Amino acid sequence: MASVPSRLERLADVLVGYSTRVRKGDLVCLDTGPAAAPLVHELWERVLAAGGHPHLRLDVEGAPELLLREGTNAQLGWISPLRKAEVERADVRIAIEADVNTRANTGIDPERQARAERAREPLRRVHFARASAGELRAVVTLYPTEAAAQDADMSLTEYEDFVYHAGLLDRDDPAAEWEARGRRYEQLAARLGQRKTIRVFGDGTDLTLGVGGRRWIPCDGRENFPDGEVFTGPVETEVDGVVRFTYPASYAGRRVSGVELEFRGGEVVRASAAEGETFLREMLALDDGARRAGEFSFGLNDAVTEFTGHTLFDEKIGGTVHLALGASYPESGGKVESALHWDLVCDLRSRSEVYADGEVVYRDGSFVDGLL
Amino acid sequence: MTDPRVERLAGLLADYSLELREGQVLRIDSLDAGSPLVLALYGAALRAGALPYTNVGLSGLGETLLQHGTEEQLTYLSPIQWEEIEQLDALVTIWSETNTRALSRVDPTRHAAYIAAQRKLSNRRWERISNGEMSWCGTLFPTNAHAQEAEMSLAEYEAFVYAACHVHEEDPAAHWRAVSGGLQARAAELGSARELRIVGPDTDLRVGVEGRTWLAADGRYNMPDGEVFTSPNETETEGEIRYTFPAVYHGREVVDVRLRFEGGRVVHAEAARGDDYLQSLLDMDAGARILGEVAFGLNYEIDRFTRNILFDEKIGGTMHLALGSGFPQAGGKNTSGLHWDMICDLRDEGEVYADGELVWKAGRFLAEPARAVVESGVHG
Numbered sequence: 001m002a003s004v005p006s007r008l009e010r011l012a013d014v015l016v017g018y019s020t021r022v023r024k025g026d027l028v029c030l031d032t033g034p035a036a037a038p039l040v041h042e043l044w045e046r047v048l049a050a051g052g053h054p055h056l057r058l059d060v061e062g063a064p065e066l067l068l069r070e071g072t073n074a075q076l077g078w079i080s081p082l083r084k085a086e087v088e089r090a091d092v093r094i095a096i097e098a099d100v101n102t103r104a105n106t107g108i109d110p111e112r113q114a115r116a117e118r119a120r121e122p123l124r125r126v127h128f129a130r131a132s133a134g135e136l137r138a139v140v141t142l143y144p145t146e147a148a149a150q151d152a153d154m155s156l157t158e159y160e161d162f163v164y165h166a167g168l169l170d171r172d173d174p175a176a177e178w179e180a181r182g183r184r185y186e187q188l189a190a191r192l193g194q195r196k197t198i199r200v201f202g203d204g205t206d207l208t209l210g211v212g213g214r215r216w217i218p219c220d221g222r223e224n225f226p227d228g229e230v231f232t233g234p235v236e237t238e239v240d241g242v243v244r245f246t247y248p249a250s251y252a253g254r255r256v257s258g259v260e261l262e263f264r265g266g267e268v269v270r271a272s273a274a275e276g277e278t279f280l281r282e283m284l285a286l287d288d289g290a291r292r293a294g295e296f297s298f299g300l301n302d303a304v305t306e307f308t309g310h311t312l313f314d315e316k317i318g319g320t321v322h323l324a325l326g327a328s329y330p331e332s333g334g335k336v337e338s339a340l341h342w343d344l345v346c347d348l349r350s351r352s353e354v355y356a357d358g359e360v361v362y363r364d365g366s367f368v369d370g371l372l
Numbered sequence: 373m374t375d376p377r378v379e380r381l382a383g384l385l386a387d388y389s390l391e392l393r394e395g396q397v398l399r400i401d402s403l404d405a406g407s408p409l410v411l412a413l414y415g416a417a418l419r420a421g422a423l424p425y426t427n428v429g430l431s432g433l434g435e436t437l438l439q440h441g442t443e444e445q446l447t448y449l450s451p452i453q454w455e456e457i458e459q460l461d462a463l464v465t466i467w468s469e470t471n472t473r474a475l476s477r478v479d480p481t482r483h484a485a486y487i488a489a490q491r492k493l494s495n496r497r498w499e500r501i502s503n504g505e506m507s508w509c510g511t512l513f514p515t516n517a518h519a520q521e522a523e524m525s526l527a528e529y530e531a532f533v534y535a536a537c538h539v540h541e542e543d544p545a546a547h548w549r550a551v552s553g554g555l556q557a558r559a560a561e562l563g564s565a566r567e568l569r570i571v572g573p574d575t576d577l578r579v580g581v582e583g584r585t586w587l588a589a590d591g592r593y594n595m596p597d598g599e600v601f602t603s604p605n606e607t608e609t610e611g612e613i614r615y616t617f618p619a620v621y622h623g624r625e626v627v628d629v630r631l632r633f634e635g636g637r638v639v640h641a642e643a644a645r646g647d648d649y650l651q652s653l654l655d656m657d658a659g660a661r662i663l664g665e666v667a668f669g670l671n672y673e674i675d676r677f678t679r680n681i682l683f684d685e686k687i688g689g690t691m692h693l694a695l696g697s698g699f700p701q702a703g704g705k706n707t708s709g710l711h712w713d714m715i716c717d718l719r720d721e722g723e724v725y726a727d728g729e730l731v732w733k734a735g736r737f738l739a740e741p742a743r744a745v746v747e748s749g750v751h752g
Contacts, residue, residue: 027450037430041430045440049447056430056433060410060411070419072421074421080423081456085451090411277729
């Protein structure tokens with residue numbers, strides 16, 4: 001008798017069989033921390049069964065912190081041959097977040113953190129270039145840990161339920177569900193692709209973004225898992241107005257909340273935050289691209305309904321939009337280059353509207369034509 | 373709280389074994405269970421100005437590959453591994469098993485295929501090590517699995533391991549520098565011997581060592597360390613030897629091995645247990661019946677057999693004579709797929725004669741090596 005697969009087994013099935021479609025001969029990098037060991041074992045077996053060559057890169061708890069705390073500039077700016085070879089050589093990369101303490105880097109000097117971020121920029125560029133060229137299939141996911149549960153104000157059991165529900169892994173055939181959603185996201189993306197401007201009205205928000213000629217990308221669980229968004233890269237000089245982000249946002253282990261930004265001609269001209277304003281300003285000053293919106297996106301996953309303090313999930317909440325400061329994804333036509341990519345989420349589920357070329361297309365968290 | 377012995381071991385590896393310098397690239401290999409030492413060494417390397425990174429595996433993944441991998445997967449070497457090797461200035465291997473017998477039931481031919489493929493990488497690594505392009509040190513982080521193998525509690529085993537590395541006291545590097553001086557002097561002195569005769573229970577063996585170089589193992593390639601060794605002449609081993617400790621090869625034990633040598637080759641071999649395995653290894657290839665190494669174990673902090681060659685071959689008062697491949701740097705010429713260290717306890721009744729003169733009795737050299745002679749020897 002065949003046993004019913006566990007949610008963890010289904011997650012591994014989907015990541016290997018659907019998200020990254022591992023094939024014979026693929027070099028598959030698994031990038032994670034020791035807390036994700038149970039998922040690593042499941043993935044390892046499936047990659048082997050698919051004929052791939054699994055390769056593990058496991059973080060050592062405390063080592064990144066030690067580097068950020070004690071490293072010289074030369075050490076902070078250095079990229080290991082392992083990292084470099086992985087990014088250049090892998091056919092598939094499955095990155096699994098599995099923090100055991102999401103605040104371990106809170107006490108690190110932001111200047112040093114920024115230096116380390118900048119050093120990784122070339123790696124990121126190679127990663128995105130290879131992904132765009134179809135040479136690398138890469139997915140980011142999360143393995144539920146106590147630390148992530150704590151950020152979400154949940155018990156680990158509750159958080160596991162949340163995570164697996166968000167991935168549709170409590171359904172019989174999650175891959176088929178994601179494929180069906182993907183088709184709907186594609187239709188939406190095609191419609192949005194015909195528009196020139198998007199204007200978002202909400203609580204403390206009136207923001208206009210030029211999107212003419214840009215591509216909208218449907219996200220169906222192949223690069224993020226779970227997934228559920230349609231995004232683009234706004235025209236770099238055509239973002240104007242104010243936006244107030246509903247949820248706190250974490251970046252590199254630091255948290256800011258109550259963020260308000262004012263854009264003029266595509267650039268942030270005013271920024272404030274109720275909490276973490278210094279860090280926000282430091283990140284905005286990271287490089288030229290950090291003051292620009294590299295991404296604008298609709299969150300479409302109705303299985304994610306609550307804020308849990310983690311971007312992977314928060315930006316997918318059905319009925320939200322998010323805007324990322326910093327780098328755009330080249331496949332969207334966006335041209336912002338930056339070491340930063342910081343997603344900030346705005347809840348539009350009540351008293352809000354989105355206009356496309358002057359026409360209401362979205363109200364209180366849903367598209368008005370019922371497409372999604 | 374961090375065990376200060378772990379911190380000291382890390383410092384010893386970075387500063388003494390590898391002599392890490394600013395800008396050197398160090399890779400730290402370990403399993404997840406070795407993480408406390410990985411982290412401590414990572415920190416020590418940062419403080420030395422080096423560029424460390426970690427390569428940590430999870431227990432059980434290798435087993436899955438060996439059980440389920442196709443032949444292509446078993447023998448696959450990734451471009452990542454090849455590219456990394458060329459860029460390393462230093463490498464540390466931290467043995468830290470969570471189950472030393474996890475591979476016991478793996479198909480031996482599949483295991484052999486995997487090892488043969490990995491050897492291509494390790495050959496390139498050894499090439500760079502012997503060319504002086506990179507340094508390497510192997511050490512161990514105490515786990516329950518290793519403790520269990522040694523029939524100790526974890527706390528007892530930790531005390532044993534850290535004493536063997538001399539990190540239970542302050543300034544272990546000073547200790548190892550002193551040990552190194554003594555071992556170098558001993559090696560130089562043995563270098564003038566033509567023949568060693570080893571006498572013990574059921575043992576009377578003559579080993580020709582003329583013209584061979586004795587080397588001091590002083591904590592650079594292994595931690596702990598403490599031996600002097602050479603590769604004997606390939607055709608001059610004569611007589612009999614009985615190995616008192618079990619001989620372990622790839623996790624399998626052969627108990628009470630007795631060998632008779634004529635003209636350098638094993639002509640008779642028997643064991644109380646594991647005799648089939650012994651015979652099959654002796655028949656592995658032409659070099660498997662010839663001694664590749666003769667060595668004195670001189671680490672007297674290691675006072676018992678723990679079923680781990682890293683420690684066992686250095687037990688103070690033992691000798692080990694390995695069947696199989698010799699060391700070119702010692703003048704050894706024997707080649708073989710085998711290098712099997714077998715350990716002979718000489719602590720009770722053993723005697724060793726160098727060119728007829730008694731130099732070792734009951735596990736100790738009778739005289740300290742004359743260091744002044746060594747130095748004048750270098751110049752004269």
